[in-house]
Amino acid sequence: MSVIECFMNWWNSLARRNGKLMFRNQREAAEFVRQVHNRNGGPNAKLLAMRERYLEANSGSNVGEAA
DSSP states (O other): OOHHHHHHHHHHHHHHHHTOOOOSSHHHHHHHHHHHHHHHTSOOHHHHHHHHHHHHHHHTOOTTOOO
């Protein structure tokens, strides 16, 4: 699963629970992420942490393991 698909699934699950708008496709999700990224001047700490956890999970590394 790509990062954008992971984000889209997370967002849409929250949207269903809270009665908010959901992304119809990956393009809408990617455009939203680009807009937030451009408005903030870069990714925030939470997005960076989420991406790092995603990469660790997909690489098969243990999260608590020291390098």
